[in-house]
Amino acid sequence: MTFCHLNLHTDRSIMRGLIKPSALVEWSKKHGVRGAAVTDYGTLAAAFELHEACKGTSVMPIYGMEINLVDDKTEKSQTSLRLILIAKNKQGFRNLITLATIGAMYFYYIPRLDITDLEDYGGDLIAISGDMQGVAADAYFRDQDNGLKNLWDIYTAIFGDDFYFEIEPALIDSQRVLNEALVKFALSVGTTNLVATGDPHYMVREDRDLHKCVMAIKNNRNPSWYYPMKGDYHVRTYDEMVDQFAELHGYDISNVPGFREALKQPDVIIDKIESFDICEGVKIPTFIK
Template structure:
């Protein structure tokens, strides 16, 4: 019997996930897993890449997310859950919930239980880890409240609701596990075993600590530098998951049953049926002013507009007035690390002096794609980076993180024309402006016309 990971953070869990989608799919195939899920925090930005990589590899993609849920009444605390899309309709509900979470609080996105109920159709819900609402209440000795919360989720999700159990070797998990299994005996709600995967291998735990320090602006000497209390938050093999003690065998079997609930045969990631063509948009732009320089390829849906002294705001307003059924929305660019940028940031977390960092990073060849490649290409960098243990370790960590993202940024001069009512994941940027989580590749896959404004 195999196993399917259902709680996994990819590079799209910005600065909190070191499992790249390509590595996840490759490892799942290596472990003979029939499926693999990504459950990034408040994001489905990696959904398209997961789908393409899984279909190519012959395994099933499972698209989900981790999202915080605030009680409508009571103490007002916030607890996360894992949501998995059963089909295209479920995926659209994930998009709606992401948008509502950011509308509720752009700085700390969260949804209410009322919103979760409204958009629960075709979603599978896992109760989350030891810090989820039910386990927290059980550990606080509030068994009756835990039962009430369980009843609410079962009322909303029915047979698509599962208790989630993990074992990373933490004492609190052992206590919570026994209490949750007792509750499961009373409620007959099925239990599923997961591992909270934030990195690929046990040896990568320092890499996730580095990301944590970069995200929080800390160094390794800080008490909060470590992301986790142990090094068990990695993508374990089925054999390793089954070797965890104290779990009935049906807990691993339930991962396969959940995977069987996922229907990816038709429109798992919906493609909008849009009547709007790029030539029509080109015509509308030309009607604003014939002096605009407009370029687009016949089979492309991407349009480049040279403004020629016109104001972009005026051109965009013209389009809005002509296309009342469409929204003009920024999309996202995912800025990758370079060997120099990731090495510099990791060295900072290790409190390496600034002058030393400049010397090290300055010796990295411009053409190097990884730090290992830089060592092979340049003798000076090879010698400097191996002078002491910290610099050598920073190079190893940097290469582990090289394929994650440095930052998510709004593509300021790029817009997508999205039909009103089409659910897409919209978040708020640092200036409070809405942007879709999709990048330009996903925008084109979805069938949206995109516009790039140039001076």
């Protein structure tokens, strides 16, 4: 089995990610993975580099972005929730560009969007509910299944069958609780729209110490004791993902309904994504006389 991570951060996620798109594509080729996805925080800065790295290979570039959602982007607030957006086609990529632009226009410590932006520009996009700071985690830990039902209704109204709950193998108890709650809820509403991701921030396990230093610098902490991320966040294979989920949950999830589909879902999602060229040539401005 192969595995494509649909939540992944390159070195364009400044002071957070370390992955080079070229290294990701080489890894994908080596392991027979059909696509290479990049979902940097609030930016599409790595898109062209990913496009160039995939050119002439069997690996399809998958363009995405992890956005920060606030209740009202016109208000100055540092409280936000995360959501992954992935372009299904060229129009979806254009929508991502628009959303990245709006996020920058309403920047307050971070690029910020609100739900009205998703309603306006959510077409041709796939949405994934994010990590422990994402929309699903917030909904569940605030109001349990009622929160998830409300979230499901809102986001399926915008994205239809292209909204997915994200489960991760982060080695913290709240992640285990959330994973099991999302699987249980999804099955209760008759869907298997669950997707597993490893949320990679660095390429190989040996890069963990370097990433630890980067995170400490970012947060003005001492790397000898500070590191907010539990477990491995390198680009893992399918077997490594299964093993870390087993470490988190205490049993093999690979044949458990819901979890089983989540592990296979990246391939299903890739089938929804078209191959397209993001390069459109030189744009000459029209000057008004």
